[in-house]
Amino acid sequence: MKGMKGWVLFGVLSVLALTLAACAPAATPEPAAEAEPFKFGLVLVGPRNDRGWSQAHYEGGLYVEENMPGAEMILFELLNPADKPEATLEGVVDDMVADGAKLIFTTSDEFEEDTLGVAEKYPGITFINVSGDDALTGEAPANLGNIMGRMEDMKAVAGCAAALATQTGHIGYLGPLINFETRRLTASAYLGARYCYENYRELNADDLEFTVTWIGFWFNIPGVTLDPTEVTTNFFDTGVDVVMSGIDTTEGIDVAGQRAAADEVVWAVPYDFEGACETAPFICLGVPYFNWGPAYLETAAAVNDGSWKQSWDWNPPYWEDLTDNSRTAAGWVNGEGLAAELQAHLNDFISGLASGDINVWSGPINLQDGSEYIAAGAVASDSEIWYLPQLLEGMEGPSE
Amino acid sequence: MRIPPQLERIWPSMPVIGALLFTSVLLLLFGASPLESYAAMWEGAFGTQAKLLSVIAFWIPLVFSSAGLLLTFKAGLWNIGIEGQIILGSIGASWVALNVDAPSYLLIPLAILASMIAGALWAALTGLLKTRGGVHEIFGGLALNNLAIILTNFLISGPWQPPEGGTFRGTQPFQDGVLLPRFADSRFSPLSLVLLVVAYGLVVLALRNTFWGLKLKALGQNARSAFLLGVSSNREAVIAMMFCGALAGLGGGVRVLSWFDSLRQSISGGIGYLSLLVVMLAQFRLLWVPLIALFFSVVLNGSITLQLRTQLHSSLGGILTGITVLFMLLFGDAKRLGFNTLSEEDDDE
Numbered sequence: 001m002k003g004m005k006g007w008v009l010f011g012v013l014s015v016l017a018l019t020l021a022a023c024a025p026a027a028t029p030e031p032a033a034e035a036e037p038f039k040f041g042l043v044l045v046g047p048r049n050d051r052g053w054s055q056a057h058y059e060g061g062l063y064v065e066e067n068m069p070g071a072e073m074i075l076f077e078l079l080n081p082a083d084k085p086e087a088t089l090e091g092v093v094d095d096m097v098a099d100g101a102k103l104i105f106t107t108s109d110e111f112e113e114d115t116l117g118v119a120e121k122y123p124g125i126t127f128i129n130v131s132g133d134d135a136l137t138g139e140a141p142a143n144l145g146n147i148m149g150r151m152e153d154m155k156a157v158a159g160c161a162a163a164l165a166t167q168t169g170h171i172g173y174l175g176p177l178i179n180f181e182t183r184r185l186t187a188s189a190y191l192g193a194r195y196c197y198e199n200y201r202e203l204n205a206d207d208l209e210f211t212v213t214w215i216g217f218w219f220n221i222p223g224v225t226l227d228p229t230e231v232t233t234n235f236f237d238t239g240v241d242v243v244m245s246g247i248d249t250t251e252g253i254d255v256a257g258q259r260a261a262a263d264e265v266v267w268a269v270p271y272d273f274e275g276a277c278e279t280a281p282f283i284c285l286g287v288p289y290f291n292w293g294p295a296y297l298e299t300a301a302a303v304n305d306g307s308w309k310q311s312w313d314w315n316p317p318y319w320e321d322l323t324d325n326s327r328t329a330a331g332w333v334n335g336e337g338l339a340a341e342l343q344a345h346l347n348d349f350i351s352g353l354a355s356g357d358i359n360v361w362s363g364p365i366n367l368q369d370g371s372e373y374i375a376a377g378a379v380a381s382d383s384e385i386w387y388l389p390q391l392l393e394g395m396e397g398p399s400e
Numbered sequence: 401m402r403i404p405p406q407l408e409r410i411w412p413s414m415p416v417i418g419a420l421l422f423t424s425v426l427l428l429l430f431g432a433s434p435l436e437s438y439a440a441m442w443e444g445a446f447g448t449q450a451k452l453l454s455v456i457a458f459w460i461p462l463v464f465s466s467a468g469l470l471l472t473f474k475a476g477l478w479n480i481g482i483e484g485q486i487i488l489g490s491i492g493a494s495w496v497a498l499n500v501d502a503p504s505y506l507l508i509p510l511a512i513l514a515s516m517i518a519g520a521l522w523a524a525l526t527g528l529l530k531t532r533g534g535v536h537e538i539f540g541g542l543a544l545n546n547l548a549i550i551l552t553n554f555l556i557s558g559p560w561q562p563p564e565g566g567t568f569r570g571t572q573p574f575q576d577g578v579l580l581p582r583f584a585d586s587r588f589s590p591l592s593l594v595l596l597v598v599a600y601g602l603v604v605l606a607l608r609n610t611f612w613g614l615k616l617k618a619l620g621q622n623a624r625s626a627f628l629l630g631v632s633s634n635r636e637a638v639i640a641m642m643f644c645g646a647l648a649g650l651g652g653g654v655r656v657l658s659w660f661d662s663l664r665q666s667i668s669g670g671i672g673y674l675s676l677l678v679v680m681l682a683q684f685r686l687l688w689v690p691l692i693a694l695f696f697s698v699v700l701n702g703s704i705t706l707q708l709r710t711q712l713h714s715s716l717g718g719i720l721t722g723i724t725v726l727f728m729l730l731f732g733d734a735k736r737l738g739f740n741t742l743s744e745e746d747d748d749e
Contacts, residue, residue: 074708081660085669086458086700088587094450095708110569177557216557 037070038103038304041096043089044077045108052248052272053218053290057107057130060292063325064300067293071300074101080110089114090121097122103303105130105296109181119144126303130292131181133386136312146312147295149329152385153317153353154288155185156192156360157332158269160349161285162242163193163208164200164342165267170209172235172243174228174252176218178400182246184388186212189244190395191360192349200345205394211240212397218248229255236266242285244269253279267337277335284335286346291325314382319354361385366393415681415727416695422727423720432710444705445698451705453586457659459690459697460592461486461668464651465675466682466689467596467603468644473684474607475640476620481526481541482648483672484548485519489649490656491552492518494663497574497656498560504577511578512595512653519649520642522548527638537641549666556663570664580658589658599647604686616640648672674721681728696721 042061046054054077061073076092078084089111096104103126106115112132119127119141127144134140162171171193173186190210198205213235216225228251235243236259245252245268256268257280267283270276274291277284295315302308315329322332338346352358363374367390374380390399424434445455465482472479479485492514500510522544529540555571562572580589607613615636618626623633655667674696682688703717713719 075711076704076708080666081664081669082666083669084700084704085666085671086454086697087704088454091451091454091701091704092708094448095444095705099708113573217553221553 036304037072037100038068038300039072039074039096039100040064040300040303041074041076041093041101041104043079043092043104043106043111044075045080045110046078048075048077050248051275054107055273056290057105057292060296061105063293064296067297068300068304074099090118093118093122097125102126103128103300107292115144116140126299126308128299133312135310136383136386140310142310145299145308145310147292147299148314149290149292149295150314150316151288151290151330152184152188154322154330154332155188156195156353157322157346157350158244158271158286158288159189159192159194160196161335161338161342161346162189162244162267162269163195163197164345165285165338166208166242167265168239168241169197169203169207170211170239170241172232172240173210173212173397174231174235174243174245174247175212175214175397176247177216178214178398180387182214183391183399184385185246187388187392187395188360188385189246190392191365194394195358195360196345196349200342200349208394209239210395211235212391212395214398215247220249220251228252232256236264241265242267242269245271248272250276250279253277253284256280256283269335274331274333277333281336283337285337286335287333289331289333291328291331293325294327295329314386319350322350367391368393368395368399411683411731414731415724416692418727418731419720419724422723426719427712430712432712437706437710440706440709441699441702444702447705449584450586451701453583453588455694455697455701456593457586457588458701459694460588460596461651461655461659462671462675462678462693462697463596463690464599464654465644465648465672466678466693467600468647469675469679470603470607470684470686470689471616471640471647472644473679474613474620475616475637476623477530477637477640478536478538479523479526479541479641479644480538480673480676481523481544482644482675483668483670484541484545485523485645485648486652486655486668486672487545487548487552488522488645489515489519489652490663490667491548491555491652492516492649493578493653493656494555494560494571494574497578498571501575502577507575507578508580508591508657511657512650515649515653516646517649519645519647519652521645523641523645523648524638527641531634531637545672552663552667553665556665560663570660570662573661574657578657579661580654582658587659589654592654592658595650595654599650600690603647607686612636648675677721677725677728681724 042057044054044057048058049055061075065071065073074096079087079089079092089106093104105128107130109131112129112134115127115129116134116139123141123143125143128147129144131148132146134144135146173189175186176182193210194205194208197203197208213231215228215231220228228247232243232252232255243252243256250270253268253270253276256266259266260280260283267285268280269285270287272289274289276287295313299308317330318324318328322328334343349358359379361380363378364372364376365374367373369390370393391397427434427437444451446452465486469479469482493511496511496514500507526537526540526544529535530537560571580591582589619633619636627633652667656663678689678693678696682692699720700717703720706716
């Protein structure tokens, strides 16, 4: 009679389900909304709690909900073929539009191509593709805009902090994969490092060694990418004493923390998440991070009152206070690892960037192959920075 | 204990019904109404023509690989390497799409053929590892699955990376001529459905009406006595694997040639593992396989709308399928539960 067990369980569950179903409230009554409801969709490539890229966007969405009366977010996370082979951006957008979304953020360059498609399909809905350039190149229909935070400035600050701290004069950069975005970010870090090495340390910037190792992706995939733990270890074994991270995960600061615990003199600059220094605060020189809330709020408000116009926004940091998350698009948190007198230099550098007295993208700047990119006396334009074709002269590591 | 024949017929659906009830309880615990949730799922799967077509488009590769598994299970093989065979199929088709320049009427058959060959060869590796190297097909298959993923990543970040470089997302979109004609702007290609019907028919025919099907069955029931009776167990095992790999590869080909338009980092995303589940749930009954696959496609597609509507946890669809597996283990093995009437003789009703 062993078979009875299954039936008993089945029976119990059926009764339980039916009872509970009968007790369930028929429908949750909508809270009486004071403001006109405004629904917006947010599509994430990763999970909402990855302590990195996707979480920053999720928090941006929450920021809109908190600060715009009546705003309601429709979230869809983990839209990637590994986690959801059955889902497509188009299908998700269909549902969001059916549920009343007037504005949809697609928060990865993975969605750039598909966002073009849905924007054409729904001309009455506003789409924002984060990090894309379709609105800049003119490919995008009028209802599709792009937003990106100007991380380049914060990377320059990060590079400066690294150059101020280094004793060996050798900085290691843990790069993800090679594209326009990662090239310009890495180059900005290098330019910031050069400036501070020369102007605050009063050393020859040409003596500063800056090595970039691309692991191949945004995080470690065993067997496919280089192992960021090994890369960082190798950096420290070959004379690097500051490792800067450009990847989504925390191996750089993890290894640096272990080395420091073994009494080695090393530092780290993590990336992407405001709280990233927490792993090893004493050797952390600070962290550059994205903050999407203000731009998302502005966009939502403009779409809501009908004043939104297509644009390609490369939003600057709020220089008065780089940790003011109600204003800045890219932030910088100081780390405990930077000694007080060096911190003073860094603050000076930051105020120079803020006032415009310092522009690390001033010529002469040569590409890695030695050709001139920005002439002496000239300053790089936005598109020259955005579409940087190679790494710069003086940086070690592949450009493509 | 005997159960009435009517009940026996619907037996494979018991885990599904049980899982639905159990999930209802879960939904209630999360404060969501099961009725509204299932209504959202229903809408997500059947609400519009586009959603229905998406259900079918996802279902097709799932049934291709399930059909392949019917052959290997029949031969007593645990072809867990099916996931890798799907991936290799998509790589084969991508190779043609990226390297061959020909008119569409040649290009499409070539790409499909390449996907089948690549899947079959990958499956043959697992088969040979088993027959020559004594490596159990579960371990060989799992290793080759990982290798297939690594190979994809290598290709899209290396030799096949798009000209602007770098991104790990996938290759450049293929030339239009190689893409299967799609129906009404959806990802569903009627051609793939025709191929599926033909392939499934052939599998059914092979299993029921051919001597080869009988040999596989003998092999599956008792490899040693099959060998003594003159069935070359090694040869049949490898051949069964290869046919399975060809079908799975074809599913992978359909995935790149109509669901996507390029080779992506994770082209299958677990369709192979899901098809193992489908075939086991169906208890190897040929007519149940497409229906249970359809159930999974409906649940997964429906759970997209469910997630958007309820804003509950994103893995609700996954939880539902996971619970179905648990219930399959609870209800599924009828023999162990004492229902002796459910013998393997019924398996190709």
